[in-house]
Amino acid sequence: MGSEPNSLEPRDRIGSGDDDDGDLAQVVVDEKKFGLRMADTAQGRNGASVLIEKMYSWRGYSGNHRLKEDPNRVTLIATHQGEVCGTLTVGLDSPQHGILADELFKDEVDAFRARGARVCEFTKFAFASHIQSQSVMAGLIHFTINIANDVHGCTDMFIEVNPRHRRFYQNMLGFKQLGEPKHNPRVDAPAHLLWVSLAYMKEQIQLKAGKPPAENERSLYPLFFSPREEEGIIGRLKEADRVYRSNLDRGDMASRFSYEQAFSRNIGWVTPEEQALLRRKRVAIAGAGGVGGIHATTLARLGVGKFHLADFDTFDVVNFNRQVGATMSTLDQPKVEVMARMVRDINPEAEVEVFADGVHPGNMDRFLQGVDLYVDSLDFFAFDARQQTFDACERRGIPSTTAAPLGIGAATLSFLPGQMSFEEYFQWGQRSELEKAVRFMVGLAPAGLHRGYLVVPSAINLAERRGPSTIMAINLCAGMAATAALKIFLGRGKVLAAPHGLHFDAYRNQLVHTWRPGGNRHPLHRLAISMGVKMYSKAYNKS
Template sequence: MTAFNFELAFSRNIGWITQDEQAQLRGKKIAIAGLGGVGGSHLLTLTRLGIGRFHIADFDKFELANFNRQVGATMSHLNQPKVDVMADMAHDINPELTIEKYSDGVTASNLAKFFSGVDLYVDSLDFFAFEAREMVFDYCAEHGIPAVTAAPLGMGVALLNFMPGKMTFEQYFQLSGKSRTEKILHFLLGLSPAMLQRGYLMDRNAVDLLNHRGPSTPMACELCAGVVATQALKILLDRGRVIAAPTGLHFDAYCNKLVTTWRPGGNNNLIQKLSILLAKKQFIEMIQ
């Protein structure tokens, strides 16, 4: 049996990063909340980048409905906890990894421990997990932890970085005090001001936001992993310009489009307010 060797295993990273940078990444710790469609791919991609330490959180188990997009969803993993499956898969890539698992998800009681010593937070929570998402992003803002979120939308990815000292998640999305329906619309339009994915939705009946149901693609999840790992590299190594909210990126592989979005004031921006009002009107018409 071949013995594991870190330097050899990740030697093909060298060139795009230096030996010294690879050693730096090996010592970094990333927290990932949510190990579903994007979270599992984030963990494995960042592991292959050479990140050496992780805190991962998810309370769910793999089921058949996950098969179209979640890297850990296989017949052999059915009904197994996502944190255990994904930790095993990551350890199979790098047996030297340090992984701390949070099988109850991220909660108010474990929040400080989950973020202890963390260099970067990667958001992979379920779209509708507003309470948990608001809590973790507030913690990151308060404690100066960079936070990255990439949404798998249609066949593309929408990216937002929340950097210390810059606009916070709440300042951008303004979810506090909103109703459930308002949070859904504010989050969706905030993630995707350009809404590139809207033009090729083939079956609108597949979208049921009130019941937390919507279509997804494996392509979008993998695009998210590539984009987030690149942002992680730049942030952790302090290499190059890192865009931060209210600026974002939206790339759609189906439309062959890349758009840089800019919404000063976040969802309080006049253009955003008009978009949200229009979306709310359309939403009400859909459910009547």
């Protein structure tokens, strides 16, 4: 139900909706810009509710029409200058609650269900009386059709309308009347049940949307978005709906979640007071793939409560052997978004800030703001980003740690404020990429426990920036790095800081405490670096 539209007018322009306010599309009529979006926040639903109450009261309808957060209700709104000027809700069918039309017309709706139809309904339709634009109304209705059919796969649409509005829906959208009107106690007014096939509506969009109407034609479809525009809008609606439902799930999870209960099995190895301290700690992790993903989930299960996660890459099939976030359901998804979801699935209360373009000088200040520990998880070959981030940590007095997956083992190095820095240890400076790669390999694992059982040496190719990896090494990295993090956060337990390090190899059954005074200036390192550069330089230069 809602206000009866005024005379048809052409759509002047449709924008892509990339504005900062989150609108999915922009409609401009008479130089006035209207935004169309999902009301997926309490503020959006409140604005829609105020408009519905106002317009329903003006038409003499009684009842309470406040909108609530409901997974079976998707509310769309039109806004102008920040104010909600139109709203329409799609009601999705559910086994528990059905749709609102079931209250009066259950037999009619059940007849469609019996034929295998996936039913839905238009409801809570209201437009501000001062908005004289059917283009905006058409855009809002088009959105609801996309939500119902393209996002949720519904096949048949119902609407309960006052008899005085029945002709509008029949003439302008193709609805058909089912049965006789009944008294609707929700608004204390008579109501007709109307129905339309969503296949018919989609057909009309293909035939008429974005085209001049035929002479004397009474239809809203020419004012709908063109099929080309619709294609982009459907993609954005699917993403907006996914985010909306993810937020609903998190809200449901949060209602069942107890931090104290979730991490109670940590108590014994940490005190309750220390667990509360971990809850307040903030960790920055650059890289959300192999070690980065498992670092994030391990620290989340430790009870760390705040995360800065940075990565610009997406998951691919080649990540399946070692990256905890890589699954068929996450292919092509941003790694950092997937890992942020996994952290929130473990702790719905976690504060997670995502840096979707990776870490770089432009966002370094924000990435390290308020951070208690930096955990290096960048790709081996991300030399510039790694050097810049460790340098920034040193300047800010932020402790940092790195854990390298090597064969079926792991090697860790930590850098603490006031002690040997990353640059002092690795001696990168302005050296070539090849030298940085060799110096990194030598410096990470002076004991070289993994080298004796590499059965396919050609799998390491510095020129092509690739090397072998195992999930066992990734998991060992997480355990060793998280243990260093725990000691740093709680201020107890000895942290082996550079030039000290640890290398554990599960295949060789060996643990080595390494100590290289001077880091890569140490004579043994200088010899290994010289040999490594000679070994890899030919292949590297050929590339």
